[in-house]
Amino acid sequence: MSKLTFARAINAGLRKSLENDPKVVLIGEDIGSLGGVFRVTDGLQKDFGKHRVIDSPLAESGIIGTAVGLAYRGYRPVCEIQFDGFIYPAFDQIVSQVAKMHYRTQGRVKMPITIRVPFGGGIGSPEHHSESPEAYFTHTSGLRVVAVSNPQDAYTMIQQAIASDDPVLYFEPKRRYHDKGDVDESIDLSNAMPLDKAAVVNAGSDVTLVAYGPLVKTAKDAAQAAADEGISVEVIDLRSLAPVDYPVVEASVRKTGRLVITHEAGQSGGLGAEIAASITERCFNYLESAPVRITGFDVPYPYSKLEMHHLPNLDRILDGVDRTLGRPNSLSGLEG
Amino acid sequence: MLTDKAGKGVQNDAPRPGQSAQNPLRTGGNLLQLVSPEGERISHPEFDLWIKDIGDEQLGSLFEDMTVIRRIDTEATALQRQGELALWPPLLGQEAAQIGSSRSLRDDDFVFPSYRESGVAYIRGAHVSEIAQVWRGNALYAWDPQRINMATPQIIIGSQSLHATGYAMGVQLDGASTAVLAYFGDGATSEGDVSEAMVFAASFQAPVVFFCQNNHWAISEPVRVQSHVQLADRPTGFGIPSLRVDGNDVLAVMAATRWALDRARSGGGPTFIEAVTYRMGPHTTADDPTRYRDPNELEDWAAKDPILRLRRLLDVKGLLTEDLEGRVKAKADAVAAELRNSCVNMPDPQPLDVFNHVYSTPNSWIERQKDHYSRYLNSFNQPVEEGAL
Ligand SMILES: Cc1ncc(C[n+]2csc(CCOP(=O)(O)OP(=O)(O)O)c2C)c(N)n1
Numbered sequence: 001m002s003k004l005t006f007a008r009a010i011n012a013g014l015r016k017s018l019e020n021d022p023k024v025v026l027i028g029e030d031i032g033s034l035g036g037v038f039r040v041t042d043g044l045q046k047d048f049g050k051h052r053v054i055d056s057p058l059a060e061s062g063i064i065g066t067a068v069g070l071a072y073r074g075y076r077p078v079c080e081i082q083f084d085g086f087i088y089p090a091f092d093q094i095v096s097q098v099a100k101m102h103y104r105t106q107g108r109v110k111m112p113i114t115i116r117v118p119f120g121g122g123i124g125s126p127e128h129h130s131e132s133p134e135a136y137f138t139h140t141s142g143l144r145v146v147a148v149s150n151p152q153d154a155y156t157m158i159q160q161a162i163a164s165d166d167p168v169l170y171f172e173p174k175r176r177y178h179d180k181g182d183v184d185e186s187i188d189l190s191n192a193m194p195l196d197k198a199a200v201v202n203a204g205s206d207v208t209l210v211a212y213g214p215l216v217k218t219a220k221d222a223a224q225a226a227a228d229e230g231i232s233v234e235v236i237d238l239r240s241l242a243p244v245d246y247p248v249v250e251a252s253v254r255k256t257g258r259l260v261i262t263h264e265a266g267q268s269g270g271l272g273a274e275i276a277a278s279i280t281e282r283c284f285n286y287l288e289s290a291p292v293r294i295t296g297f298d299v300p301y302p303y304s305k306l307e308m309h310h311l312p313n314l315d316r317i318l319d320g321v322d323r324t325l326g327r328p329n330s331l332s333g334l335e336g
Numbered sequence: 337m338l339t340d341k342a343g344k345g346v347q348n349d350a351p352r353p354g355q356s357a358q359n360p361l362r363t364g365g366n367l368l369q370l371v372s373p374e375g376e377r378i379s380h381p382e383f384d385l386w387i388k389d390i391g392d393e394q395l396g397s398l399f400e401d402m403t404v405i406r407r408i409d410t411e412a413t414a415l416q417r418q419g420e421l422a423l424w425p426p427l428l429g430q431e432a433a434q435i436g437s438s439r440s441l442r443d444d445d446f447v448f449p450s451y452r453e454s455g456v457a458y459i460r461g462a463h464v465s466e467i468a469q470v471w472r473g474n475a476l477y478a479w480d481p482q483r484i485n486m487a488t489p490q491i492i493i494g495s496q497s498l499h500a501t502g503y504a505m506g507v508q509l510d511g512a513s514t515a516v517l518a519y520f521g522d523g524a525t526s527e528g529d530v531s532e533a534m535v536f537a538a539s540f541q542a543p544v545v546f547f548c549q550n551n552h553w554a555i556s557e558p559v560r561v562q563s564h565v566q567l568a569d570r571p572t573g574f575g576i577p578s579l580r581v582d583g584n585d586v587l588a589v590m591a592a593t594r595w596a597l598d599r600a601r602s603g604g605g606p607t608f609i610e611a612v613t614y615r616m617g618p619h620t621t622a623d624d625p626t627r628y629r630d631p632n633e634l635e636d637w638a639a640k641d642p643i644l645r646l647r648r649l650l651d652v653k654g655l656l657t658e659d660l661e662g663r664v665k666a667k668a669d670a671v672a673a674e675l676r677n678s679c680v681n682m683p684d685p686q687p688l689d690v691f692n693h694v695y696s697t698p699n700s701w702i703e704r705q706k707d708h709y710s711r712y713l714n715s716f717n718q719p720v721e722e723g724a725l
C-alpha cells in the first residue's frame with residue numbers, strides 16, 4: 001500500500017499497462033518530455049520511448065482519428081485530451097467512428113481506445129478549462145464513460161479501461177489531482193470491482209445521494225454534516241456514467257425512498273435527469289418525494305471569480321437533501 | 337518547372353523518388369498520362385518503368401475488371417430503380433481510377449475507402465452481395481475488413497484519411513512494409529480531417545497514400561468551391577509530395593499508385609495522388625445532376641471515357657478480339673446475375689439483431705431494452721383471451 005496523489009496513481013496505472021501490453025500506446029499533446037500539463041504521463045516517454053508515448057500534433061480530431069486507425073491495426077491507444085473544453089474538435093471522431101465501429105462491423109473491428117479527459121472546475125482557470133462534457137458521451141451508445149473519484153480507483157480503473165475491448169472515456173477530476181490516498185498497487189485486476197459498478201461509499205438510510213468524479217468528496221462531506229443533524233445519507237459513487245449501475249442506485253432508493261443527484265455539469269439534459277427518470281420508472285412506488293438535482297447552472301462555465309456559485313457545494317447539496325425530506329429549505333413554500 | 341538547389345531547372349516529371357525535405361517536393365504539375373484519349377500509348381521516361389510488366393494479357397484483364405465494375409454499377413442502379421436497393425452511389429466514369437489504384441495494391445496493404453469505392457471492394461475480394469447489402473439496408477458492415485484488408489464504407493467525408501494515417505503509424509510501430517491507401521473525393525479535401533491527416537502523416541512519415549478522386553463535383557458543388565489551387569498543389573505545404581494523374585487513364589493511375597505505394601513501403605513517407613476524373617452519373621441515385629450541371633460538360637468527358645480509352649488502346653495493339661470481348665461480356669453478365677440473385681434473395685435481418693454488437697462486453701442498459709422489446713414482440717404471439725379488449 002502506498003500513499004499517492006491522484007495524478008501519480010493514474011501515472012502508475014498507465015505505466016503498468018505499458019509494461020504489461022506492448023500494444024498499448026499513449027498519444028496526446030505535450031505528454032512526452034513535459035509529462036502532460038498535469039504531469040500525469042510524467043517519465044513515461046523517457047522509460048518507454050517516443051514510439052509508445054507519442055507527442056502528437058495539435059489536432060484533436062487527428063489524435064482520435066489516428067487512434068481509430070491504430071486500433072484497426074491491433075493497438076490499444078490511450079489518448080489524452082489536454083482539457084475538457086478541447087474535446088469538441090474530436091467529437092465527430094468519437095461519436096461517429098470510435099463509438100460506432102464495432103456495431104458498424106458487427107463485432108469484427110474492436111476499438112479498445114481509452115480517452116483520458118481532465119474535467120470539471122474549481123481551479124480558477126480561464127474559459128474552456130473547466131467543463132463537464134460527460135453527457136454528450138453518455139448519450140452516445142457504443143461508448144463506456146467512467147469518472148474516477150479517488151486515487152485507488154484512478155489506478156485500477158485506468159488499467160481496466162485500457163484492457164476493455166470497448167472504447168472508454170475516462171474522466172479525471174482535475175481539481176483532485178493533488179489529493180492523496182492509499183493505493184494498493186498489487187491489486188489483482190480480475191478481483192477488482194468491475195468498471196461498470198457503482199460503489200456505496202457511505203451507508204445511510206434516509207436519503208440516497210448520487211455523485212461522481214470531483215463531487216464524491218463533497219457528497220461525503222455533506223453526508224458527514226447531515227449526520228451531525230441526525231440525517232443518515234447514503235452516498236453512491238457512480239464510477240460508471242455509461243452504463244449507470246442502476247441496480248445499486250435502485251436498491252438504495254428502495255431503502256431510503258429519497259434521491260438527490262449532484263454533478264457539476266448543467267442540469268438540462270444532464271446525467272441527473274437521466275438518473276431521476278430511470279429511478280422514477282423503476283421505483284416510483286418506493287419514492288417518498290420527487291428526485292432532486294443539485295447541479296451546475298444552465299450557463300456557459302462562468303469566469304473563475306464566480307465558479308464557486310456555479311459548482312455544487314456542501315450547502316447546496318444539503319439544501320437538496322432538505323427538499324427531499326420536506327424540511328425547511330431554500331425553495332420552501334414555492335409549490336404551495 | 338521546379339527548380340532544384342543548384343538553380344538548374346528540373347522537369348516536373350523527372351524521376352526523383354524518396355526526396356528529402358531539403359529538396360523541392362514533387363508536386364502536381366502536368367497531368368501524368370500514359371495513354372491518350374485516342375488510345376495511343378504515350379511514353380514517359382520515369383513512369384513507364386512502373387508498368388513495364390503490363391503486357392497484352394494484363395491489359396486484357398484490366399479491361400475485364402473495368403467492364404465488370406461498370407456492369408456492377410449499371411445493375412445496382414437498376415436494382416435501386418426497382419426498389420431492391422435503398423440507394424446506390426454510382427462510380428460511372430471512375431473505373432480507371434478505381435481499378436488502376438486497387439490493382440496496384442498488395443494483399444497485405446490496407447485500404448480505407450469512402451462510400452463510392454465499390455470497384456475497389458470488388459478487386460479486394462468482397463463478394464458482390466456484401467457490396468449490395470449495405471445499400472439494401474440489410475447491414476452496416478458490408479465485408480469483413482480483416483479478410484480483405486479493406487475498411488467498410490465511410491460516409492463521414494474525409495474521416496477515413498485519419499484512420500488510414502493511424503493504421504500506417506501502426507504499421508511503422510510493427511516494423512512492417514505494408515502500405516495504406518486512403519480514398520476520398522475532391523470535396524473531402526475541404527474537411528479538416530484531411531488536413532489533419534496530412535499533418536500527422538508528414539510529421540510521422542507514415543506509409544500512407546492519399547488517393548483523391550477529383551471527379552469534379554461534390555454533390556452539386558464544383559471543385560472550384562473547394563479549392564482555389566489545384567488539389568495536387570495542396571500537400572506540398574504539408575511536406576507531402578504529390579502527383580496529378582489522368583484518372584481516366586488506367587495505366588497512368590497504376591504507375592502513379594505503384595510509385596507512391598513503393599515509396600510508402602520503403603520508408604519514403606506519405607504521398608498524395610490527385611486522379612483527375614469525372615463522375616458521369618448522379619452523386620447517388622437520389623441526386624439529379626441536370627439541376628446543376630451543363631450537359632456539354634458531360635459530353636466532353638464522355639469522349640474521355642476510361643473504358644473507351646482502354647478499348648482504343650487494345651484496338652491499336654490489335655488485342656480487341658472477339659474472343660476477348662466475348663469473355664469479358666460473359667464475365668460481366670455472370671457477375672451482374674450474381675449481384676441480382678444475391679440481392680433479391682438476401683434474408684432480412686431479425687428484429688433483435690438491432691441490439692447486437694453495440695459493445696463487445698455486455699451492457700446493462702442495452703440488455704434491459706432488448707429484454708423489454710423481446711417481451712413486447714412476444715406479446716403478439718400470446719393468445720388473446722376471450723372477452724379481453
Ligand atoms: C461530414 C459530412 N458532411 C456532409 C456529408 C454529405 N455528403 C455526402 S457525399 C458529399 C459530397 C462529397 O464529395 P466528394 O468528397 O468530392 O466525393 P464524391 O462524392 O464526389 O466521390 C456530401 C456533401 C457527409 N456525408 N459527411
